[in-house]
Amino acid sequence: xxxxxxxxxxxxxxxxxxxxxxxxxxxxxxxxxxxxxxxxxxxxxxxxxxxxxxxxxxxxxxxxxxxxxxxxxxxxxxxxxxxxxxxxxxxxxxxxxxxxxxxxxxxxxxxxxxxxxxxxxxxxxxxxxxxxxxxxxxxxxxxxxxxxxxxxxxxxxxxxxxxxxxxxxxxxxxxxxxxxxxxxxxxxxxxxxxxxxxxxxxxxxxxxxxxxxxxxxxxxxxxxxxxxxxxxxxxxxxxxxxxxxxxxxxxxxxxxxxxxxxxxxxxxxxxxxxxxxxxxxxxxxxxxxxxxxxxxxxxxxxxxxxxxxxxxxxxxxxxxxxxxxxxxxxxxxxxxxxxxxxxxxxxxxxxxxxxxxxxxxxxxxxxxxxxxxxxxxxxxxxxxxxxxxxxxxxxxxxxxxxxxxxxxxxxxxxxxxxxxxxxxxxxxxxxxxxxxxxxxxxxxxxxxxxxxxxxxxxxxxxxxxxxxxxxxxxxxxxxxxxxxxxxxxxxxxxxxxxxxxxxxxxxxxxxxxxxxxxxxxxxxxxxxxxxxxxxxxxxxxxxxxxxxxxxxxxxxxxxxxxxxxx
Ligand code: 9G3
Numbered sequence: 021x022x023x024x025x026x027x028x029x030x031x032x033x034x035x036x037x038x039x040x041x042x043x044x045x046x047x048x049x050x051x052x053x054x055x056x057x058x059x060x061x062x063x064x065x066x067x068x069x070x071x072x073x074x075x076x077x078x079x080x081x082x083x084x085x086x087x088x089x090x091x092x093x094x095x096x097x098x099x100x101x102x103x104x105x106x107x108x109x110x111x112x113x114x115x116x117x118x119x120x121x122x123x124x125x126x127x128x129x130x131x132x133x134x135x136x137x138x139x140x141x142x143x144x145x146x147x148x149x150x151x152x153x154x155x156x157x158x159x160x161x162x163x164x165x166x167x168x169x170x171x172x173x174x175x176x177x178x179x180x181x182x183x184x185x186x187x188x189x190x191x192x193x194x195x196x197x198x199x200x201x202x203x204x205x206x207x208x209x210x211x212x213x214x215x216x217x218x219x220x221x222x223x224x225x226x227x228x229x230x231x232x233x234x235x236x237x238x239x240x241x242x243x244x245x246x247x248x249x250x251x252x253x254x255x256x257x258x259x260x261x262x263x264x265x266x267x268x269x270x271x272x273x274x275x276x277x278x279x280x281x282x283x284x285x286x287x288x289x290x291x292x293x294x295x296x297x298x299x300x301x302x303x304x305x306x307x308x309x310x311x312x313x314x315x316x317x318x319x320x321x322x323x324x325x326x327x328x329x330x331x332x333x334x335x336x337x338x339x340x341x342x343x344x345x346x347x348x349x350x351x352x353x354x355x356x357x358x359x360x361x362x363x364x365x366x367x368x369x370x371x372x373x374x375x376x377x378x379x380x381x382x383x384x385x386x387x388x389x390x391x392x393x394x395x396x397x398x399x400x401x402x403x404x405x406x407x408x409x410x411x412x413x414x415x416x417x418x419x420x421x422x423x424x425x426x427x428x429x430x431x432x433x434x435x436x437x438x439x440x441x442x443x444x445x446x447x448x449x450x451x452x453x454x455x456x457x458x459x460x461x462x463x464x465x466x467x468x469x470x471x472x473x474x475x476x477x478x479x480x481x482x483x484x485x486x487x488x489x490x491x492x493x494x495x496x497x498x499x500x501x502x503x504x505x506x507x508x509x510x511x512x513x514x515x516x517x518x519x520x521x522x523x524x525x526x527x528x529x530x531x532x533x534x535x536x537x538x539x540x541x542x543x544x545x546x547x548x549x550x551x552x553x554x555x556x557x558x559x560x561x562x563x564x565x566x567x568x569x570x571x572x573x574x575x576x577x578x579x580x581x582x583x584x585x586x
Contacts, residue, residue: 021490023525027064029053030537040236042472043168045481049540051468058165058173065541066468068489070176073467074155076207076486077178084200086153086180091133093157097123099132103440108332114159114173126159131437131459134181138455139443145185148445148455149193153180155464167236169469170425176464183438183455185447190432190456197430197460201230205427208467209484211474212427215241216251218323219431227431230462231424232470239424242406246417253421254323257413258406260367263295263315268374270388272356277385281351283316286376286385293317298369298377298389300353302342302361305331309345312403313355313365313377319405328364328401346380354378355395356386363395366403425470426463433457481542482563485584490523491515492545492580493538497531507558507573508549518577520584539563545583547576 028050035054038044046052051066062070078088094116100106114126127133134152142150158177165173182193198214205212210232217229229252231241243250251257280286283294294316301312301320310329312320326334342350354377355363369375375389391398408421438444438455447453475482483489492515496508505526512524523543525534531550538546548559552570560571560579571579 021521021523023523023527026523028537028541029063030540037166038168040167040170040473041476042170042236042469045472045476045540045542046168046468049481049542052169054168058162058171060169060172060174060465062465065489069468069483069487070465072487072489073208073464074176074178077155077204077462077464080200080204080207081151081153081178081180084151084196085149086151088154089137089152090154090156091127091130091137093127093159094124095127095130095133097125099136099441100125103132103135103437105132111163112161114161127156128158128160129177129459129461130154130156130179131181131433131457132441135437135441135443135457138181138183138438139441142183142443142455143445145445145447145453148183148185149189150183151180151193152183153178153460167238167469169465170236171238172465175466178462178464180460182458182460183443184457185445185453185455187434187456190434190458193458194430194432197458198228201428201430201460201462204462205230205232207486208471209475209486210427210467210471213241213243213250213424215243215424216255217429218252218255218327227429229426230428232427232474233422234425234470234473235423236473237423237425239426240421241424242408242419242421244412244415244417245420247412247415249412249414249417253406254321255327256406256419258321258366258402258404259411259413260370261410263368263372265372266296266374268388268390270374272386272388272390272394274379274384274386276383278383280383280385281349285351287316290376290387292376296375298354298375300355300377302337302346302350302353303334304337304341305329305334309337309361311353311355311358311361311363313363313369313398314404315366315368318366318368321403321405324401324403325364328399328403329362348378348380348382352378352380352382352384354380354386354389355398356380356389363398364403365391365395365398365400367400368404369398370400425466425473427467427470428460428462430460431458433459476542479536480540483542483544485544488543489521489541490543491520491584492547493523493525493541493543495525495531495534495538495546495548497534497548497550499526499528504549504551504553507553511547511549511558511573511576514577515580518581520580545580549573 030050031048034044034047052060116124155178184190212232214228217227219227240253242253242256297316299314373390376387410419435454443455444452515522546561557570560569
């Protein structure tokens, strides 16, 4: 491609809203253009990278017996009513109405649609295992789209759905996809980890997320420094840490605690430690109020609470709501004497005594609280956030944490959709059997962001050789110099003849501009026809190295072949 004709609108400055390197560089290097919040045009360079990622995914999905299909983006409300999910997703679902007033959504995912395909054609156990996949735009009206392609409202996803006669078949599909994902992300040149994750509202069994390790990742993973335990922090198991108990049998006492609003305040006031206080958190689970108790020095883990108290939306109750409902401020809340509100406690509070907590009255607290005696109806669960430095729940190693970008997720759905939509087959004995399903997603457009997050420097992007939009930049320093231009044209023809995609910088620009653009765009190899061409020498440089090699012009093709060979 000759840059004179290429649409590569590099920017001198990027919009202030672009906060992280991948967002800044994909804009600055002319890969994407923002149309509106969370919606982007892939410009020619961006589209070429997207195609490379898709190709790697297709190869591995086909190798894992996937059959590619393409389902509609617009999905009839009826299908989501059959699965019971039409009202489960509020503002996040893009909805449209057609000329007859019929309701549709713009597909955020395709479980319903693919199950509809299956129920129409799959009637016998002989027709499964079946694995159908697509690579298609998805629509989710994120409250806060940000970080460019990392969290868009329209994004490209590969979603595969597996159908099997039994759980053994589903396990096999899950393992096959797990292996395929490891191959895909390795081929993309990413440093990643599969981690145990939360299966969320889609139900089904457990799930793994594939996390690309990056400081700007929105997810946090907890992993062990000794064994291969790794989990999304949202569900990482936090075993109760042994804690010195007072064995305090004194009766609960209500004390005056003026201007005490935090755990720290009450500890100072009582000259005690946070391990001897109860952090009481009031939460809204859909429209219901619940209270969650953790030890004073711990944090509540919302996702774990949601597993104990199933609900669609869970959030901390805000101050006004607390004052209105309880008549006290957040710092004065406590479980003692609380009526008609379910109370869940973290395992670390079980059988604890001599504890302090709010009295649900500003300016008062309870002390000498004995969990078993004073709160007999409380149930105990793992409800706290795991912390770095704690013991690994599997071995005696130490938990480390890291930020990560979720680029893929594999789920066991079980019969949630096949039951709801009646996707059944006759088994060997002729008995109607509900199919076992799995679903497996990859955020294809998010892979571009994740790759740039892991592969860039202060000059620009450093594409892994498998994803680069072109194989090499070919620069002629001075297009007015006949020898340089002739050599450039000759090399351009030879390299393309050899099957390489070349970005040929034949622009009337200063050398510095050409070099900076080459670094910004980030192709793996840069070849420069400059003054030394009179001696038959060109400059040859890899983007991920500072070393500038002098190579004879007739060795270039072989050198590039070697580089892309392995
Ligand atoms: C919705 C909306 C947002 C959603 C969903 C539904 C996430 C929804 C979960 C999944 C699970 C897997 C197949 C590919 C891999 C992920 N956000 N999920 O179901 F209506 Cl608005 O999508 N689906």
